[in-house]
Amino acid sequence: MSISFRRAALATSxxxxxxxxxxxxxxxxxxxxxxxQDEVGVPTYNVVTNGxxxxxxxxxxxxxxxxxxxxxxxxGLADSWVEAPDGMSWEFTLKTGVxxxxxxxFNATAAAAWLALYAATDNSxxxxxxxKIEAVGESTLKLTxxxxxxxxxxxxxxxxxxxxxxxxxxxxxxxxxxxxxxGTGPFKLESFAIGSETVLARNDxxxxxxxxxxxxxxxxxxxxxxxxxxxxxxxxxxxxxxxVDMLLGVPTDFLGELAKEPNITALTLPGQEVxxxxxxxxxxxxxxxxxxxxxxxAVNQQEILDSVYGGVGSVANQFLISALPESKVAPEYLISYxxxxxxxxxxxxxxxxxxxGVRAKDGVPLSITLWTQSDSVFRRLTExxxxxxxxxxxxxxITTFDSSMIRDQYKTGEQQAAVRSYYWNNAxxxxxxxxxxxxxxxxxxxxxxxxxxxxxxxxxSGSANGTERTANFVAYHEYVLSQFPMAPIYQPVQNIGxxxxxxxxxxxxxxxxxxxxxxxxxxxxx
Amino acid sequence: MLxxxxxxxxxxxxxxxxxSVIIFAIIHLIPGDPVDSLLKVGSGPEQRAExxxxxxxxxxxxxxxxxxxxxxxxxxMGTAIVGKRPVIDLVGQALPHSLVLSGxxxxxxxxFGIALGVIAALKRGKLxxxxxMGGVLLGSTVPSFWLGLLLILAFSVQLGxxxxxxxxxxxxxxxxxLTIGLGGxxxxxxxxxxxxxxxxxxxxxxxxxxxGMPPMRIQLRHVLRHALIPVVTILALRxxxxxxxxxxxxxxxxxxxxxxxxxxxxxxxxxxxxQACLLLLAMAVMLGTLLGDILQAAMDPxxxxxxx
Numbered sequence: 021m022s023i024s025f026r027r028a029a030l031a032t033s034x035x036x037x038x039x040x041x042x043x044x045x046x047x048x049x050x051x052x053x054x055x056x057q058d059e060v061g062v063p064t065y066n067v068v069t070n071g072x073x074x075x076x077x078x079x080x081x082x083x084x085x086x087x088x089x090x091x092x093x094x095x096g097l098a099d100s101w102v103e104a105p106d107g108m109s110w111e112f113t114l115k116t117g118v119x120x121x122x123x124x125x126f127n128a129t130a131a132a133a134w135l136a137l138y139a140a141t142d143n144s145x146x147x148x149x150x151x152k153i154e155a156v157g158e159s160t161l162k163l164t165x166x167x168x169x170x171x172x173x174x175x176x177x178x179x180x181x182x183x184x185x186x187x188x189x190x191x192x193x194x195x196x197x198x199x200x201x202x203g204t205g206p207f208k209l210e211s212f213a214i215g216s217e218t219v220l221a222r223n224d225x226x227x228x229x230x231x232x233x234x235x236x237x238x239x240x241x242x243x244x245x246x247x248x249x250x251x252x253x254x255x256x257x258x259x260x261x262x263x264v265d266m267l268l269g270v271p272t273d274f275l276g277e278l279a280k281e282p283n284i285t286a287l288t289l290p291g292q293e294v295x296x297x298x299x300x301x302x303x304x305x306x307x308x309x310x311x312x313x314x315x316x317x318a319v320n321q322q323e324i325l326d327s328v329y330g331g332v333g334s335v336a337n338q339f340l341i342s343a344l345p346e347s348k349v350a351p352e353y354l355i356s357y358x359x360x361x362x363x364x365x366x367x368x369x370x371x372x373x374x375x376x377g378v379r380a381k382d383g384v385p386l387s388i389t390l391w392t393q394s395d396s397v398f399r400r401l402t403e404x405x406x407x408x409x410x411x412x413x414x415x416x417x418i419t420t421f422d423s424s425m426i427r428d429q430y431k432t433g434e435q436q437a438a439v440r441s442y443y444w445n446n447a448x449x450x451x452x453x454x455x456x457x458x459x460x461x462x463x464x465x466x467x468x469x470x471x472x473x474x475x476x477x478x479x480x481s482g483s484a485n486g487t488e489r490t491a492n493f494v495a496y497h498e499y500v501l502s503q504f505p506m507a508p509i510y511q512p513v514q515n516i517g518x519x520x521x522x523x524x525x526x527x528x529x530x531x532x533x534x535x536x537x538x539x540x541x542x543x544x545x546x
Numbered sequence: 547m548l549x550x551x552x553x554x555x556x557x558x559x560x561x562x563x564x565x566s567v568i569i570f571a572i573i574h575l576i577p578g579d580p581v582d583s584l585l586k587v588g589s590g591p592e593q594r595a596e597x598x599x600x601x602x603x604x605x606x607x608x609x610x611x612x613x614x615x616x617x618x619x620x621x622x623m624g625t626a627i628v629g630k631r632p633v634i635d636l637v638g639q640a641l642p643h644s645l646v647l648s649g650x651x652x653x654x655x656x657x658f659g660i661a662l663g664v665i666a667a668l669k670r671g672k673l674x675x676x677x678x679m680g681g682v683l684l685g686s687t688v689p690s691f692w693l694g695l696l697l698i699l700a701f702s703v704q705l706g707x708x709x710x711x712x713x714x715x716x717x718x719x720x721x722x723x724l725t726i727g728l729g730g731x732x733x734x735x736x737x738x739x740x741x742x743x744x745x746x747x748x749x750x751x752x753x754x755x756x757x758g759m760p761p762m763r764i765q766l767r768h769v770l771r772h773a774l775i776p777v778v779t780i781l782a783l784r785x786x787x788x789x790x791x792x793x794x795x796x797x798x799x800x801x802x803x804x805x806x807x808x809x810x811x812x813x814x815x816x817x818x819x820x821q822a823c824l825l826l827l828a829m830a831v832m833l834g835t836l837l838g839d840i841l842q843a844a845m846d847p848x849x850x851x852x853x854x
Contacts, residue, residue: 061806063631072628142597194631198635247712254695254711254800255800257702263712429577444587457591
């Protein structure tokens with residue numbers, strides 16, 4: 021009896037101690053978020069020199085401009101701006117009464133000193149079109165340009181262009197962004213353990229919330245812990261068990277599991293990713309535009325959306341995310357599933373259907389290699405495309421590469437077709453993937469067309485203002501689509517999962533992703 | 547012993563150089579370019595050339611190797627190309643986490659491995675022996691990645707005893723230590739069992755029995771002491787392997803450490819970080835081997851005599 025009692029007491033004590041130790045350190049007005057996968061492992065909050073940022077940077081730093089989900093630009097630290105008619109200069113009127121986390125004032129002099137920091141860094145391309153930076157008075161910043169850059173507002177809203185306090189930046193040297201990071205944002209960096217977690221404390225002096233936030237004052241959440249969990253299953257289990265309050269990225273595969281949890285809800289934001297299939301226009305059979313056109317029409321986007329992605333997201337019929345104005349091409353350029361036309365095009369190109377269901381020309385079967393990356397969803401998607409190609413008489417063999425190495429494989433130029441995706445919310449992605457000076461990678465299609473090059477130059481550097489830039493990019497985009505160097509497939513959405521018993525998010529989410537505007541309006545349930 | 551230790555340390559120098567060449571060559575020969583991780587949409591070929599030159603990646607490989615080695619010898623591991631931080635800082639933050647995890651896992655597998663090995667040897671051929679050996683064999687064959695997730699489901703999701711992941715509390719160490727440690731128990735238990743059986747057949751054991759010493763006392767005080775010599779050697783050899791084995795477990799349990807750092811750096815082809823992590827893991831194996839040999843010599847008079 022005595023031994024049983026002691027055992028029971030011991031077991032109870034151990035369990036109790038374990039429960040106390042295991043209890044997550046969550047208190048009122050504190051929240052724990054898990055970073056999305058592509059933001060894990062950022063080694064510093066030095067946005068000036070570093071090539072990677074995470075949501076923490078968007079909370080520590082404000083930007084001069086902010087971008088909404090519809091890709092429109094709004095005042096951030098700059099209340100307003102004026103672009104010269106010829107695009108050769110910009111004047112930004114800055115907000116007054118703004119201070120950095122260390123008490124230093126934010127004004128035109130500080131903004132000019134911050135912009136100058138980008139020279140000779142890996143991020144220098146962000147300011148490469150700026151010739152001269154001047155502080156004109158206390159709150160006017162004047163930029164004189166080397167050439168018109170209608171993309172400037174986009175760059176200024178990027179998280180790589182969070183406004184850094186120049187004196188702290190100079191004083192801390194290589195420790196800047198690690199031990200301290202000084203911005204004007206709604207949260208201050210309290211601690212940062214690389215690869216593990218970042219703790220942010222509310223900036224109680226904050227009264228200059230961007231125009232995208234309802235709450236312009238201090239955030240309602242006092243402390244945010246940003247956890248880095250590289251393994252998606254682990255992150256999901258943390259949300260399920262209450263270890264964290266929000267996953268800033270949930271793979272579509274997990275949405276079904278998420279729906280089974282009564283206290284968890286999923287939030288969907290417009291996507292910034294496009295899944296597509298580049299064709300190598302220099303490799304047979306895709307050196308024939310009819311074959312490229314047919315292959316693009318053989319892809320059943322709706323079937324892929326339903327079977328691979330469970331109906332979450334939308335089909336892609338052109339190359340850009342649909343929120344961009346440059347995606348609004350004329351209907352005749354949209355690429356949609358049409359197996360009958362695909363068959364017709366292949367017949368016209370001399371590829372006749374054989375008894376084995378594979379087309380052939382001059383005794384050579386229409387057989388290609390489809391490259392894909394090792395992630396399971398890409399494998400599944402590529403297998404569906406393989407079946408869809410087979411339906412129109414194109415035989416294909418799948419070659420899988422590790423995701424971290426496939427880029428170098430593209431550089432060999434040996435690919436025929438590949439299934440991949442990109443994540444970007446600017447029309448200059450067309451230049452990136454189809455520019456004639458980047459063959460192999462990123463121009464996997466090896467597309468180098470004189471007319472496209474002419475349109476590309478005009479789109480990239482021949483526009484004096486935003487309207488012209490949009491028109492030039494639409495023309496460039498349309499021409500690229502007409503040459504079928506790729507087949508658009510799918511446009512995912514951003515999935516966010518959160519514990520609705522713990523967090524109340526604003527009814528309408530502003531911004532291109534979860535950032536300061538959303539967090540300022542989010543409350544923790546007591 | 548001192549002379550032997552010094553000789554072995556000197557012999558490590560060519561091994562270290564050979565390992566550094568192999569690591570450098572492998573990292574640079576596998577496909578991948580860190581500049582791809584630095585270039586953003588909008589940057590052109592000029593920026594690629596500029597960044598490539600900035601990090602010395604346009605120099606011949608042998609030159610890059612010599613610069614890296616030269617810096618290494620002065621304690622400078624370089625600066626992360628993608629991470630933009632001194633590698634020594636990144637490694638310095640990660641290493642303590644990995645050492646604690648690996649150290650506890652090694653301790654766990656040692657204590658339980660020796661205990662199970664002793665029981666199996668004492669119950670040789672009986673059901674307990676077969677059950678223990680079967681169990682540890684099963685434990686050693688389960689992939690750590692899968693085992694980790696199973697443990698999370700059982701002890702975190704179902705029972706709620708331990709946190710799912712992270713390094714915020716000491717209780718967060720329990721499941722990762724179990725995941726790594728369970729795999730190590732098999733080896734320690736098997737070596738202990740064989741060594742115990744071997745030692746118990748020695749003449750001195752028969753003499754002790756003849757003198758009337760209680761059998762359990764003979765086993766635990768004399769046989770086990772004798773049997774521990776190969777076990778200690780094996781444990782020293784395992785130091786490096788346990789550190790390396792923590793790589794996947796750190797990712798599953800979202801723990802900071804060398805593994806997490808290495809995986810991220812590998813994905814970004816951040817050469818200086820990958821090289822430093824691999825070199826540290828290789829050095830752990832080399833030093834573990836050396837420690838094993840020294841301990842064996844210290845514990846076994848026959849080995850000492852042979853060395854002299």
